[in-house]
Amino acid sequence: xxxxxxxxxxxxxRRPDLTLEQFSHHWRTRHRDLSLNxxxxxxxxxxxxxxxxxxxxxxxxxxxxxxxxxxxxxxGADVLSRLGAAPEYLQGAYLDEPNFMDGxxxxxxxxxxxxxxxxGRVAAASLVKIMLFFKRANGAKFGEFADQWATTRHPxxxxxAVPVRLTRHVSIELPNEAGATYDGIxxxxxxxxxxxxxxxxxxxxxxxxxxxxxxxxDKAIVGVIVREEPVLFPIYxxxxx
Numbered sequence: 001x002x003x004x005x006x007x008x009x010x011x012x013x014r015r016p017d018l019t020l021e022q023f024s025h026h027w028r029t030r031h032r033d034l035s036l037n038x039x040x041x042x043x044x045x046x047x048x049x050x051x052x053x054x055x056x057x058x059x060x061x062x063x064x065x066x067x068x069x070x071x072x073x074x075x076g077a078d079v080l081s082r083l084g085a086a087p088e089y090l091q092g093a094y095l096d097e098p099n100f101m102d103g104x105x106x107x108x109x110x111x112x113x114x115x116x117x118x119x120g121r122v123a124a125a126s127l128v129k130i131m132l133f134f135k136r137a138n139g140a141k142f143g144e145f146a147d148q149w150a151t152t153r154h155p156x157x158x159x160x161a162v163p164v165r166l167t168r169h170v171s172i173e174l175p176n177e178a179g180a181t182y183d184g185i186x187x188x189x190x191x192x193x194x195x196x197x198x199x200x201x202x203x204x205x206x207x208x209x210x211x212x213x214x215x216x217x218d219k220a221i222v223g224v225i226v227r228e229e230p231v232l233f234p235i236y237x238x239x240x241x
Contacts, residue, residue, distance in 0.1 A: 011106040012068040024051045026100040036093040041086050046073030046234025056225035065222040071183040073234040106184030110169035118165035125228045127195040133188040145215050146170050149190050163206035164194035
């Protein structure tokens with residue numbers, strides 16, 4: 001039986017003694033090369049780095065999500081236990097993480113939903129990308145969140161906005177042992193990525209955002225404006241919503 005296609009999304013914060021430029025340089029060079037060793041054991045089937053734009057404004061009203069956001073395409077909900085046992089990771093990227101990260105990384109393992117593919121994944125990489133992370137509201141059930149998340153056709157907080165491209169990710173329920181690799185795994189219930197022609201287009205739409213839906217914790221949203229740097233485009237096609 002084939003394994004489900006999933007994506008592991010990380011939220012990385014730079015080591016406090018490094019500048020954002022130093023963090024990004026190490027991640028896109030030394031750490032990138034070590035991460036590519038995860039292709040051979042079948043753990044990684046696609047890889048994109050999202051670097052926080054040093055010249056971008058903070059998203060008004062939101063805490064900063066972090067400094068770097070890897071997206072790793074994979075298969076199977078057991079990917080975390082496989083990653084934690086893989087010598088290609090333990091003897092490579094794992095040992096390198098303290099060289100540029102502060103050790104407080106979070107992540108979510110999620111299904112990808114393409115709401116609006118726009119020009120496609122490859123062409124959209126040159127656009128301004130907004131990444132927002134969400135938690136469920138207290139009392140909101142996972143099924144309710146997932147259903148709303150999968151069927152909403154516009155940006156969650158900007159119903160009148162029309163970004164060039166829009167994707168969404170909903171976290172999955174993990175096997176009991178799967179959280180061993182990242183302490184913060186599944187801290188967030190969902191992530192949304194929207195692509196815009198420029199920063200001002202997004203900020204114009206953001207100023208006109210609506211009230212947060214009831215199934216989302218409006219005090220726990222974090223976000224960031226990033227530059228997408230594709231390393232290895234995924235080799236599978238996720239479902240359209």
